[in-house]
Amino acid sequence: MEDSDDRYSLDMKTPSVKRLALFGATGSIGQQTLDVIEQQEGFQVVVLSAGTRAAELAELALKWRPERITLADEGGYGVLKDALSGISTSIDVGPDAAAEAAASVDYDICLNGLVGVAGLMPSYHALKRGIDLALANKESLVLAGEILNRIAAETGAKILPVDSEHCAIFQCLRGENIDEVARLILTASGGPFSTWEKERIKSATPAEALKHPTWRMGPKISIDSATLMNKGLEVIEAYHLFGVPPDKIDVRIHKASIVHSMIEFIDGSFKAQLGTPDMRHPIQYALNYPDRRVLKLKDDDPVDWLPLEFEMVDNDRFPCLELAFGVLESGGTAAAVLNGADEAAVKRFLDGEIRFGDIYTLINDALNKHENHAADDIETVLTADRWGREFVSKVKL
Ligand SMILES: NC(=O)c1ccc[n+]([C@@H]2O[C@H](COP(=O)([O-])OP(=O)(O)OC[C@H]3O[C@@H](n4cnc5c(N)ncnc54)[C@H](OP(=O)(O)O)[C@@H]3O)[C@@H](O)[C@H]2O)c1
DSSP, X not given: OOTTOGGGOOOOOOOOOEEEEEXXXXXXXXXXXXXXXXXXXXXEEEEEEESSOHHHHHHHHHHHOOXXXXXXXXXXXXXXXXXXXXXXXXXXXXXXXXXXXXXXXXOSEEEEOOOGGGGHHHHHHHHHTTOEEEEOOHHHHHHHHHHHHHHHHHHOOOEEEOSXXXXXXXXXXXXXXXXXXXXXXXXXXXXXXXXXXXXXXXXXXXHHHTOOSXXXXXXXXXXXXXXXXXXXXXXXXHHHHHOOXXXXXXXXXXXXXXXXXXXXXXXXXXXXXXXXXXXXXXXHHHHHTTOOOOOOOOOOOGGGGOSOOOBOOOTTTOTHHHHHHHHHHHOTTHHHHHHHHHHHHHHHHHTTSSOHHHHHHHHHHHHHHSOOOOOOSHHHHHHHHHHHHHHHHHOOO
C-alpha cells in the first residue's frame, strides 16, 4: 500500500500512551498484538506473560522492556534470570503469576490472549480493578460470563471482544438498539473437515485437524475449530457479550472467512463486517476503541472476495456445536464443565490417546454425568471446570 494513499493519512490524533498488560505474549494472539503496537504508536508494554516458552519470553522482554514478566512454568526461572540480568524487569513465575500481575501492576488496558482456563483470573482482576479488558480468551466468558459481566457493571470496566466474530458484531451494533436485533449470525470457516464424510472425520489425525484452512492459530483453538466446538464456545461468548437469548444466535458456514459475522434486524435489514482474515484487525480495534487508527496490512479489494457463500451447519457431522446451545439452556455450572471437558479432550487427542470422534463423546458424557448447580462465584466455576477436566482425563477408551 502506498504511503501517499489519502485514505490512510487521516490518523491525526496523538493518542495518550496506554499502559498495556499482555497475557499470552508468546502465543498467536500475543505475537499479533505486538505486531500491531509496533505499527501503532501510543502503547507502553508493562506486563508480558507466558506459559512455558521461557527463551521466547526473555527475548520479548529484552525488546519491550516491561515492568514485569510472568511465566507459569516455574522451571523457566533460570533461563529468564540469566537472559535479563542487566535490565530492571521483574520476573515472577508459577501458575498464579499472571493473575498476580493482573491484580497488582499499574496498567490501562489488559489484552488477554491466554488459552483456556488460565485466562480467567487475569480477566477477573482487570475487571475488578475497573480496567478495560480486550478479550481473546473466550474461555473467561464461557466459564464465568455472568460473574464477569456483573463485576464489569459494578466497576465500569469494558469488555472489548477480540474474537473476530464478536468484534464484527460489536462494530455492527455501534449506534444500534439491541432490542431491534432479530438475530446474531456468527460465521464459521467450517474447519479442515467441512467437506469430509462423517466416518472419516471420526478418525482424523492431529496433523489433519491442526491444518486450519483460513486462520493460523494455537493448537487448542485449531482443534476446537475442527470439531466446531470453537463456534460453540463463541455462541456462549456472544450470549454473554451482547445479552441476546440463545434462540436469537445462529451459525452459518462461510468458508472464506471474509464476512466475520452479521446481524439481522427486526426490519429484515442485515449488517455485516467484512475483511481479509487477519486477527490484527480485531486486536487493534479493541486496543483503540472507541477510536479507529491507521493500520496498514494487505491492500484489499472486495472484488477479490467474491463469491460470498454461506452454508447451513451439519450438526450430524459436527455435533459439538449443539452441546454449547444445550449448556446455555441448562445454565449453572454446565458451561464450566464443558470448558474443562473440552480442554482435557483436546489434550488427549493431541497426545494421541483418543480419536477425533471421541472428543465429542467424552464432553457429552461429562455433561450427562455432571450434577448441574448454580455458578455464583469464581471458586464454584473453577471447581466445575476441574470436575469436567478430571472426568475426561480418567475415562479409559
Ligand atoms: N489465534 C487466533 O487467531 C485466535 C482467534 C480468536 C480467538 N483466539 C483465542 O485467543 C486465545 C489464545 O489463542 P492462541 O491461538 O493465541 O493460543 P496459543 O498460540 O496457544 O497461545 C496461548 C498463550 O497462552 C500461554 N499459556 C498457555 N497456558 C498457560 C498457562 N497455564 N498459564 C499462563 N500462560 C499460558 C502460552 O504460553 P507458552 O506458549 O509460552 O506456553 C501462549 O502465550 C484462546 O482463547 C483462543 O480461543 C485466538
